[in-house]
Amino acid sequence: xxxxxxxxxxxxxxxxxxxxxxxxxxxxxxxxxxxxxxxxxxxxxxxxxxxxxxxxxxxxxxxxxxxxxxxxxxxxxxxxxxxxxxxxxxxxxxxxxxxxxxxxxxxxxxxxxxxxxxxxxxxxxxxxxxxxxxxxxxxxxxxxxxxxxxxxxxxxxxxxxxxxxxxxxxxxxxxxxxxxxxxxxxxxxxxxxxxxxxxxxxxxxxxxxxxxxxxxxxxxxxxxxxxxxxxxxxxxxxxxxxxxxxxxxxxxxxxxxxxxxxxxxxxxxxxxxxxxxxxxxxxxxxxxxxxxxxxxxxxxxxxxxxxxxxxxxxxxxxxxxxxxxxxxxxxxxxxxxxxxxxxxxxxxxxxxxxxxxxxxxxxxxxxxxxxxxxxxxxxxxxxxxxxxxxxxxxxxxxxxxxxxxxxxxxxxxxxxxxxxxxxxxxxxxxxxxxxxxxxxxxxxxxxxxxxxxxxxxxxxxxxxxxxxxxxxxxxxxxx
Numbered sequence: 001x002x003x004x005x006x007x008x009x010x011x012x013x014x015x016x017x018x019x020x021x022x023x024x025x026x027x028x029x030x031x032x033x034x035x036x037x038x039x040x041x042x043x044x045x046x047x048x049x050x051x052x053x054x055x056x057x058x059x060x061x062x063x064x065x066x067x068x069x070x071x072x073x074x075x076x077x078x079x080x081x082x083x084x085x086x087x088x089x090x091x092x093x094x095x096x097x098x099x100x101x102x103x104x105x106x107x108x109x110x111x112x113x114x115x116x117x118x119x120x121x122x123x124x125x126x127x128x129x130x131x132x133x134x135x136x137x138x139x140x141x142x143x144x145x146x147x148x149x150x151x152x153x154x155x156x157x158x159x160x161x162x163x164x165x166x167x168x169x170x171x172x173x174x175x176x177x178x179x180x181x182x183x184x185x186x187x188x189x190x191x192x193x194x195x196x197x198x199x200x201x202x203x204x205x206x207x208x209x210x211x212x213x214x215x216x217x218x219x220x221x222x223x224x225x226x227x228x229x230x231x232x233x234x235x236x237x238x239x240x241x242x243x244x245x246x247x248x249x250x251x252x253x254x255x256x257x258x259x260x261x262x263x264x265x266x267x268x269x270x271x272x273x274x275x276x277x278x279x280x281x282x283x284x285x286x287x288x289x290x291x292x293x294x295x296x297x298x299x300x301x302x303x304x305x306x307x308x309x310x311x312x313x314x315x316x317x318x319x320x321x322x323x324x325x326x327x328x329x330x331x332x333x334x335x336x337x338x339x340x341x342x343x344x345x346x347x348x349x350x351x352x353x354x355x356x357x358x359x360x361x362x363x364x365x366x367x368x369x370x371x372x373x374x375x376x377x378x379x380x381x382x383x384x385x386x387x388x389x390x391x392x393x394x395x396x397x398x399x400x401x402x403x404x405x406x407x408x409x410x411x412x413x414x415x416x417x418x419x420x421x422x423x424x425x426x427x428x429x430x431x432x433x434x435x436x437x438x439x440x441x442x443x444x445x446x447x448x449x450x451x452x453x454x455x456x457x458x459x460x461x462x463x464x465x466x467x468x469x470x471x472x473x474x475x476x477x478x479x
Contacts, residue, residue, distance in 0.1 A: 195312060
């Protein structure tokens with residue numbers, strides 16, 4: 001059995017399984033919340049798996065391998081330092097984002113409530129949709145390049161087939177379908193990365209090669225980062241962009257409580273960085289040492305085709321397909337929900353839940369079809385490296401979203417009572433101060449603290465106003 005036959009059979013089974021899982025999730029969709037944030041009932045295991053699968057994309061696998069192949073260790077200051085810092089910052093801010101977004105079903109909705117302005121909600125949603133549209137096209141190109149290089153399929157045909165599948169189950173099942181398919185896809189893609197890692201290490205050892213044989217592969221500065229100042233700039237761009245990626249933040253909003261949020265972000269970030277990013281760096285450098293003629297985004301598929309053998313190559317390629325789909329469905333889900341709920345509903349001043357669900361689904365289908373059509377048309381022209389192409393989208397998110405989101409959450413004097421999530425957080429803190437006997441009943445504290453009293457519990461503080469009366473002017477600010 002040749003590679004094309006083995007891969008076609010394996011990927012056909014994979015596509016059928018994913019479609020069944022995704023389409024069955026439609027039965028769980030009854031409200032807009034079910035479609036947008038999985039009913040806020042995502043457990044730690046499923047949440048960790050979908051977060052990790054969303055992080056491991058075509059950019060992460062094919063793009064970073066292609067860049068590490070030419071840049072070597074210079075990829076660490078160029079990309080990895082920023083990614084690591086961004087993930088760490090996201091973990092530290094996860095509980096604050098969850099509390100602030102307790103009554104929000106999207107990041108733009110959170111921002112709109114935070115600033116009390118519907119135009120902020122619509123504008124931020126538009127920025128995200130534009131950036132993610134570019135990012136989605138980069139992902140579709142990746143899968144086209146992958147199968148064109150290894151199997152010989154036409155790039156445009158691959159984009160059409162893969163695009164149709166993930167658009168279909170994302171359109172019907174929303175976050176429920178995306179999260180459940182991600183769980184299966186994560187298993188396949190992690191297996192593919194580890195199999196490829198073992199293959200590369202074994203090949204370098206069996207050929208008697210040295211890990212220092214590649215020219216420039218042992219230097220941290222070089223290529224696009226000849227100085228530490230440029231390394232800092234690129235790290236800042238990637239770090240800020242990753243920290244405010246809406247598909248990651250959407251999973252925070254889907255968790256039922258703060259503890260689950262911390263578990264999901266903590267374990268998801270650790271798995272993403274050490275079981276995916278680190279092996280990918282080794283794989284890219286190893287391929288450059290084994291065969292310097294394999295370069296760019298085609299380096300990984302070319303290596304699998306030449307050195308993998310039929311079975312290993314078919315399994316690894318299927319894993320790479322899952323890496324692409326586990327991210328494209330998340331990008332499409334975010335764009336559909338944000339355009340339908342946060343742009344169309346906001347402009348139409350519609351608050352009906354059934355209408356929001358309907359518009360989210362329609363937007364998901366239309367944007368998905370438009371993205372697939374655009375990627376298909378552009379596939380007939382030469383394109384830059386996937387990593388370069390996707391960095392435009394990440395930089396746009398960093399420039400347009402980081403400051404209003406995180407500075408808004410950290411600004412001590414700016415979180416008002418109109419932000420439902422913060423108000424709910426304040427009530428939870430007050431309940432803990434009063435104790436269980438009063439938590440479910442009278443909301444009036446037994447003893448009102450004096451002005452300026454601070455409560456440092458749970459990493460925050462409550463500043464109590466000067467008034468000692470019982471009026472609503474009494475405010476607490478979470479910072």
